[in-house]
Amino acid sequence: MLSQRCATAIAHSNIALIKYWGKQPRPGNFPAVPSLSLTLDGLFTRTKVEFDASLDEDELWLDEKQVTGAQLDRVKRLLDSVRESASLELRARVGSANNFPTASGLASSASGFAALALAATHAAGLNWPTHAVSALARASSASAARSLFGGWVALDKDANAAEPVFPENAWDVALVIAVTDKGPKAIGSTEGMNRCSQTSSVYPTWLEQGPLLFNQARRALEQWDLPALGQAMEASTWLMHATMLAAQPALVYLAPATLEIIKTVREQRSAGLPAYFTTDAGPHVKVLTLASHAKQVCDLLRGLRGVNEVIVCRPGPDARIESTTAQGGPA
Numbered sequence: 001m002l003s004q005r006c007a008t009a010i011a012h013s014n015i016a017l018i019k020y021w022g023k024q025p026r027p028g029n030f031p032a033v034p035s036l037s038l039t040l041d042g043l044f045t046r047t048k049v050e051f052d053a054s055l056d057e058d059e060l061w062l063d064e065k066q067v068t069g070a071q072l073d074r075v076k077r078l079l080d081s082v083r084e085s086a087s088l089e090l091r092a093r094v095g096s097a098n099n100f101p102t103a104s105g106l107a108s109s110a111s112g113f114a115a116l117a118l119a120a121t122h123a124a125g126l127n128w129p130t131h132a133v134s135a136l137a138r139a140s141s142a143s144a145a146r147s148l149f150g151g152w153v154a155l156d157k158d159a160n161a162a163e164p165v166f167p168e169n170a171w172d173v174a175l176v177i178a179v180t181d182k183g184p185k186a187i188g189s190t191e192g193m194n195r196c197s198q199t200s201s202v203y204p205t206w207l208e209q210g211p212l213l214f215n216q217a218r219r220a221l222e223q224w225d226l227p228a229l230g231q232a233m234e235a236s237t238w239l240m241h242a243t244m245l246a247a248q249p250a251l252v253y254l255a256p257a258t259l260e261i262i263k264t265v266r267e268q269r270s271a272g273l274p275a276y277f278t279t280d281a282g283p284h285v286k287v288l289t290l291a292s293h294a295k296q297v298c299d300l301l302r303g304l305r306g307v308n309e310v311i312v313c314r315p316g317p318d319a320r321i322e323s324t325t326a327q328g329g330p331a
C-alpha cells in the first residue's frame with residue numbers, strides 16, 4: 001500500500017479574448033457563454049500535491065504561506081473529487097506558487113486550478129486524458145479548464161471541458177500586459193457573475209451576443225485576421241463590462257488608468273499600430289498585437305501614467321507534469 005504519493009505540475013495562465021462571464025443555472029459550474037483564450041508563456045503556477053498518510057487534514061500553502069478558509073475549502077472540493085475517483089483516503093498537502101508577483105493582482109484562478117487538477121490526478125495515480133483533467137478544473141473555476149491546453153483554446157457554452165483550437169506556435173502574436181495601480185476593491189468572479197445573472201438588465205443581451213462574438217472570433221482566428229479578431233475581442237470586453245455596470249450594485253472593475261490606457265491604444269491604432277485591448281475582473285489592460293510590434297506596444301504602455309509594470313507574453317504551452325514520486329509503507 002502506498003503511504004505517500006506526490007506530483008508537481010505547471011500550468012500557464014490564460015487570457016480570454018471572448019469572455020466567459022456567467023454560469024448555467026444548474027450546479028456544476030458550467031459556463032453560460034462560450035469563451036476563447038490564449039495561453040501565455042510568461043505567467044505560470046507550479047503546484048505540488050502530496051497525498052500523505054501522516055496528515056489528518058488537507059493543507060494549502062500559497063507562496064509558502066499556509067492558507068485556510070474559503071480558499072482551502074475550494075481546493076478540498078477538488079481533492080475530494082479526485083479521492084473519490086481514485087478510491088483514495090489520504091489527505092493532501094498542496095503547495096502552490098506563481099512565477100509572477102501575486103500582489104500584482106494578476107493571480108488568476110485559471111493557472112492555479114489547472115495545475116492543481118493536473119498534479120492531484122497524477123499524485124492519485126489517475127492517468128486521465130487531458131480533457132478529463134480540464135473538466136475537473138472547470139468544475140472549480142471554468143477559466144482553469146482552458147489552461148490545460150497551450151495556444152488558442154475554446155470553452156464552449158455548457159461544455160464539460162475546454163478544446164484546443166490552434167497550438168502555441170500557430171501565430172506570431174504577443175499579449176502585452178499593463179499592470180496598473182490597484183483599482184477598486186475587487187469582487188471575485190464567482191460572486192460577480194452571480195450578481196450579474198440575478199440583477200443586470202444587460203445579462204440577457206450578453207447571453208444572446210456571446211455565441212455570436214465567439215463565432216466571429218473563431219472565423220477571424222482561422223483566417224489569422226487580427227483586426228477582425230481584435231474587433232470581436234473588444235466587443236466582448238465592452239459588453240461584459242456593460243453587463244457588470246448594469247448590475248445592482250454596479251460592478252466597476254475599470255479604474256481611471258484602465259480607461260486612459262484603452263484611449264491610448266485606440267488612438268495609436270488609428271495611427272496604424274496593430275493593437276487591440278481587453279480587460280477582465282480587474283483594472284489591468286492586456287493588449288494583443290503582432291510579435292513584430294510587441295516592443296513598440298511595450299514602450300508605449302510603459303510611458304503611461306498609472307502603469308506600474310509591463311509584461312510581454314507570447315503564446316504558451318500545455319500544462320505539464322514536472323515530477324511524480326510514490327513511496328511505500330503502512331498506509
Ligand code: DP6
Nearest residue numbers: 016019020141142143189190280281
Ligand atoms: C473575467 O474562471 O475565475 O476572467 O468559474 O467562478 O471560478 P469561476 O470564474 P473564473 O472567471 C473568469 C472570468 C474572466 C473572463 C474569462 O477568463 O473568460
